[in-house]
Each structure stands twice: as structure tokens, then as C-alpha cells.
Amino acid sequence: MTTSDYVDAGEAVDQGRLSGKVAGGEIAPPVTENLTYERILDARSEPENWLTYYGTYDGQRYSTLDQINTENVSRIGPAWIFQAGVSGIIAGTSTYSFEATPIVVDGVMFLSGWDGWVWALDGRTGKEIWRYKHAVPFDVSLCCGNVNRGVAVASGKVFFVTANAHVIALDAGTGKRVWDKTYGDVRAGESGTLAPIVVKNLVIVGSSGGEFGVRGHLDAFDVETGEHQWRSYMVPKPGEPGSESWPADGEAWARGGGNCWLTGTFDPETNLLYWGTGNPAPDFDGGVREGDNLYTDSIVAIDVDSGQIRWHYQCTPHDVWDYDSMSECILFERDGRKLLAHFDKNGYMFVLDRTNGERVSITPFVDRITWGAISRDGQVVPKIYPEEEGVEVHFYPGPAGAKEWTHAAYSPKTGWFYVPIQDVGATAARRRREFREGIPYWSAGVAVDIEEAVGYLSAFDADGNEKWRWRNELPMCASVLATAGDLVFAGEPSGEFNAYDARTGDLLWQFQCGSGHHSSPVTYAIDGRQYIAVPVGWGGWAEGFLPGMLGAGHGSALIVFALPEQTPSRGDH
Ligand SMILES: O=C(O)c1cc(C(=O)O)c2c(n1)C(=O)C(=O)c1cc(C(=O)O)[nH]c1-2
Numbered sequence: 393m394t395t396s397d398y399v400d401a402g403e404a405v406d407q408g409r410l411s412g413k414v415a416g417g418e419i420a421p422p423v424t425e426n427l428t429y430e431r432i433l434d435a436r437s438e439p440e441n442w443l444t445y446y447g448t449y450d451g452q453r454y455s456t457l458d459q460i461n462t463e464n465v466s467r468i469g470p471a472w473i474f475q476a477g478v479s480g481i482i483a484g485t486s487t488y489s490f491e492a493t494p495i496v497v498d499g500v501m502f503l504s505g506w507d508g509w510v511w512a513l514d515g516r517t518g519k520e521i522w523r524y525k526h527a528v529p530f531d532v533s534l535c536c537g538n539v540n541r542g543v544a545v546a547s548g549k550v551f552f553v554t555a556n557a558h559v560i561a562l563d564a565g566t567g568k569r570v571w572d573k574t575y576g577d578v579r580a581g582e583s584g585t586l587a588p589i590v591v592k593n594l595v596i597v598g599s600s601g602g603e604f605g606v607r608g609h610l611d612a613f614d615v616e617t618g619e620h621q622w623r624s625y626m627v628p629k630p631g632e633p634g635s636e637s638w639p640a641d642g643e644a645w646a647r648g649g650g651n652c653w654l655t656g657t658f659d660p661e662t663n664l665l666y667w668g669t670g671n672p673a674p675d676f677d678g679g680v681r682e683g684d685n686l687y688t689d690s691i692v693a694i695d696v697d698s699g700q701i702r703w704h705y706q707c708t709p710h711d712v713w714d715y716d717s718m719s720e721c722i723l724f725e726r727d728g729r730k731l732l733a734h735f736d737k738n739g740y741m742f743v744l745d746r747t748n749g750e751r752v753s754i755t756p757f758v759d760r761i762t763w764g765a766i767s768r769d770g771q772v773v774p775k776i777y778p779e780e781e782g783v784e785v786h787f788y789p790g791p792a793g794a795k796e797w798t799h800a801a802y803s804p805k806t807g808w809f810y811v812p813i814q815d816v817g818a819t820a821a822r823r824r825r826e827f828r829e830g831i832p833y834w835s836a837g838v839a840v841d842i843e844e845a846v847g848y849l850s851a852f853d854a855d856g857n858e859k860w861r862w863r864n865e866l867p868m869c870a871s872v873l874a875t876a877g878d879l880v881f882a883g884e885p886s887g888e889f890n891a892y893d894a895r896t897g898d899l900l901w902q903f904q905c906g907s908g909h910h911s912s913p914v915t916y917a918i919d920g921r922q923y924i925a926v927p928v929g930w931g932g933w934a935e936g937f938l939p940g941m942l943g944a945g946h947g948s949a950l951i952v953f954a955l956p957e958q959t960p961s962r963g964d965h
Pocket residue numbers: 491535536537539584585586599600601602603651652653670671716791792797932933934
């Protein structure tokens with residue numbers, strides 16, 4: 393059977409809308425036509441919804457809801473559970489993991505799973521309203537796990553990307569496909585894992601595939617028609633600005649990596665998208681790509697209307713440790729200055745002026761950093777790197793990074809960032825790989841430290857001062873949520889979902905979810921009741937990063953918590 397045999401299979405499973413009659417009553421079809429760009433811009437003013445990937449365009453993952461707070465969080469419990477473990481064409485044998493951020497619009501939750509699944513659920517009860525399945529070819533080249541980080545919703549449509557690099561628009565009311573475009577070459581090893589964002593009339597998506605030696609890019613499509621609007625490559629071709637950072641001869645640039653595999657943030661005043669780019673390819677073998685290798689491992693500011701790069705800041709020039717800078721750029725202000733904060737895989741917190749990319753401060757945020765050092769004035773001095781073929785070198789942080797893709801949160805109330813940290817080293821021995829299209833271009837044998845791995849959740853102020861730290865025996869590798877209830881939520885690889893006091897770091901509540909956390913919790917409210925939702929499910933690349941967790945149960949549940957509803961008193965019976 394070949395890939396093409398599956399091309400139209402999406403139609404066959406595109407019929408999943410439930411009739412609307414389910415036990416417990418009618419579920420009205422979702423109405424999202426009135427979810428405009430203006431509403432998403434002002435998402436902070438409607439905290440009952442979670443309208444875009446980070447909650448708001450600024451990437452803060454902060455909600456002003458405070459019904460659940462430090463006083464009462466100990467009383468929250470499960471309100472409903474949704475099981476996303478639907479078998480698919482490539483599930484079972486694949487490296488799946490449940491990594492989605494749910495989007496909530498006026499009582500309806502939109503959620504994606506691995507293998508091309510998308511669901512609309514009643515946010516009050518978890519009942520399914522419709523489901524959609526994209527038929528992912530079984531032989532798709534997965535760069536880094538069978539994962540999907542969520543959908544975007546706007547103008548009556550739900551947008552998502554697929555493992556075989558399609559971007560698809562569904563009718564939000566019915567789950568029927570409206571348009572479907574291909575934005576990557578799956579045979580070359582390109583794929584899609586991120587949640588799109590909608591800005592103005594554009595759906596913006598980025599490529600995955602860094603371990604296959606592809607050339608990373610960001611693409612914009614028209615929300616209504618799916619027409620392609622612009623593409624911005626993250627590696628310049630010869631003659632373009634930045635091309636001097638690649639070898640003049642040969643095609644290293646054309647297979648140079650720099651993928652955009654995590655959702656960016658957006659500032660309507662600068663009209664810029666702030667996007668982190670992935671590692672250069674091949675990962676550890678710098679010998680075949682002399683130079684700084686722009687714009688890999690960089691924060692790139694992109695004009696949202698044209699796709700043009702306005703400025704960039706490279707966090708790890710000439711990376712040979714696999715330090716993607718894909719992590720979010722959190723937008724915040726201090727003393728009237730428009731800034732962004734970024735916690736990089738390389739162990740440093742970067743604060744930049746987001747109008748021009750000027751460096752404001754650089755501070756280490758993890759205890760052990762041995763690969764090199766970055767001085768306060770931005771000088772990068774590499775110390776340990778896999779230079780010689782077959783010779784093992786050990787460095788901190790390992791290729792999983794001091795912080796993985798899972799997101800930090802920022803509370804404007806405390807002015808602090810809450811960061812999930814992995815203090816894990818690795819040993820790598822370089823081995824040269826010939827480039828072959830569609831074949832992994834991974835140029836080292838890597839062993840992650842098992843014994844020495846620890847983790848913490850830390851709070852930092854904008855100058856990089858650590859305000860508190862909660863230590864864990866395992867690395868923390870799930871996104872954080874901050875709320876105006878002075879709470880911070882974060883999950884552990886061993887399954888505990890935790891609530892902390894945002895000011896002290898005290899652990900206030902814990903619930904064992906039955907599988908590890910490697911996704912992103914959100915909060916929303918319906919009819920005045922606040923909910924906390926967390927997708928739970930260990931797997932994907934997280935397993936490789938934490939060999940100590942190999943064999944741990946692969947869960948696939950979305951668990952939603954709330955305070956108990958008022959229980960009827962005896963007299964009510
Ligand atoms: O360079 C890339 O294109 C790329 C893509 C992805 C991805 O799409 O998930 C990951 C990585 N790199 C990567 O380096 C990595 O550590 C990683 C972890 C995960 C995950 O889902 O847990 N994805 C990816």
C-alpha cells in the first residue's frame with residue numbers, strides 16, 4: 393500500500409458529527425462566526441474563554457479568573473474526563489503523545505489529538521459534539537513524534553495542521569472540511585505539529601522536520617479561502633541577508649533546519665510575530681556548516697502582513713548541541729518598555745526589546761550549564777562540543793534543553809515568570825552522516841543522563857532573579873498556567889497535577905492523573921463556574937528524554953477540574 397492509497401480516506405471518516413441528540417439532552421452546534429480578530433486581540437477581557445493558543449497573543453498563559461484561588465484550590469476535583477485514545481492508522485506503533493492546548497469558545501472546547509483527530513466538546517460536560525479525522529499516511533516521516541499541539545478557531549472555522557504537513561480548515565459548527573492545503577514536502581521529511589494562530593485574515597503555520605535536513609519555513613494562508621499568502625524561510629539562500637553565515641559552496645543552507653515547530657506570539661502595535669526557530673541540521677556536526685547558521689536557534693520578528701523578517705536575535709550561533717530556540721517569546725512591559733522574555737534550551741533567559749531585538753539582559757536559569765557560557769554583553773563562548781568523530785563528550789543541558797517546548801507562564805499580577813525546568817545532561821559522540829533526502833540527518837549518538845536528572849518549577853522576575861523554586865526528582869516538562877487566583881498549575885512526568893501558591897511556591901493541591909504530563913493546561917468558565925483543563929498522556933519524545941520513564945503508561949485523557957457544585961441539602965429531597 394502506498395501513501396496515495398490513503399489520500400482520500402479523510403472523506404470516509406469525515407462523517408463523524410453526532411446527531412445532536414445524546415443522552416443528557418441536545419447539544420447545540422458551536423457558533424463561532426462572531427469570533428473575530430478583534431475579539432482575539434482583546435481575549436484578556438473575556439477570561440471565560442481560551443481563544444488562542446497561549447490564551448492571549450502575548451504568550452503569557454495567564455487568566456484573570458479567580459474563582460479557584462489559594463483559599464479553595466484544595467477542594468477542586470474532576471468535573472469530567474474525555475478519553476482521546478481513539479485508534480488511528482499509525483497509532484499503536486507510533487511515538488504518540490497528547491500535547492494539545494484546548495481552545496474554548498462560548499462553552500465549546502475544540503481539541504486535537506495525534507493521528508489527525510479533532511473534536512468539539514461541550515465544555516460543561518465533555519460530551520462530544522462532532523469529531524473529524526484526517527487520514528494520515530502510515531508511512532509519513534515523523535521528525536520527532538506523532539504529536540499535535542492544538543487548533544486555532546476564528547470566523548466559524550477550526551484550523552489545524554497534520555503529520556503529513558497539511559493545514560486544514562473545518563466548519564466549526566459541523567466539523568466538515570472547508571479547505572485543505574499542503575504546506576510541506578512529506579517525502580523530504582517535513583511534517584506539522586504546532587497549533588496554528590490566526591492574526592487578521594491569516595492562518596499562520598510553521599514546519600517541523602529539523603532532524604531530516606529540511607529548510608524551515610513559516611506560511612500564511614487566507615482564513616476564508618485557504619489561498620497561500622506568504623512564505624518566510626528561516627535559512628537565507630545564497631545572496632540574501634544572512635547567507636554569509638553559511639558555507640559559500642554547496643547546499644548546506646538548503647538542508648539547514650531552522651524549523652518553526654512551535655506557535656509564535658504577536659504584538660498588534662509593532663505588527664510583528666515573534667517566532668522561535670529550531671536547530672540547524674545536521675544537529676551535532678558543525679563541520680559541514682561552518683558559520684553562525686542564521687536564522688537557526690533564533691528569535692525572529694516577522695511582519696505579519698508581508699512575512700518579511702524585520703530583526704533577529706540568535707541565541708546559540710553555530711549550534712552543535714541541538715539547542716532549538718523554538719520556545720515561546722512572552723511579551724510584557726516594564727517601565728513603559730516593550731519587552732519579550734524567552735527561556736532557551738541552552739539554559740539562558742533572554743530579555744529583548746521587542747521593537748528592535750536589542751538585548752536587555754541574559755541570565756542563566758538552570759544550575760548546570762557546561763556547553764559554554766554567554767556573557768551579559770551577549771558574547772557566546774563554546775566550551776564543550778562534539779568535534780571529533782566518535783569521541784564522547786558530556787554536556788549540560790542535554791539536547792532536550794533546560795526547558796523543553798512546554799511553556800512558561802507570566803503573571804502580570806506578580807510580575808514573575810513561572811518556568812518548567814529540566815536539569816539534565818547528556819553524552820554525545822559525533823558521527824558524520826551523508827545527506828539523503830527523507831532520511832534522518834541526525835549526526836550523533838546521544839545518551840541522556842538518567843541518574844543525575846532532576847527538575848524544578850521556578851519563579852523569576854524580569855531581571856532573571858529566582859524568587860522561589862519547587863524541586864522535583866524528575867525534570868518538569870509540561871506547560872505552566874498562571875491565574876489571578878494567585879495560583880500556578882503544572883504537571884509532573886509521574887502523573888501528578890499540581891497547584892502552587894504563585895507568591896511562595898507552596899504546593900497547595902495535587903491530583904494523580906494516571907499518566908505523565910507533557911501538554912498545556914488552560915482555564916475557562918461556563919455559567920459562572922471556573923474549570924481547569926489538562927490533557928494528560930505520556931509518550932512521544934519525552935520518553936527518549938527521560939529514559940527512566942520508558943515503559944510508563946501512555947495515557948490519553950483530558951481531565952477537567954472544578955470546585956464542587958453546591959450539594960443539595962437534606963430538605964431538598
Ligand atoms: O527541528 C524540528 O523540526 C523539531 C520538531 C519537533 C516537533 O515538531 O515536535 C521537535 C523537535 N524538533 C525537537 O528537537 C524536540 O526536541 C522535540 C520534542 C517534541 C515533543 O513533541 O515532545 N517535538 C520536538
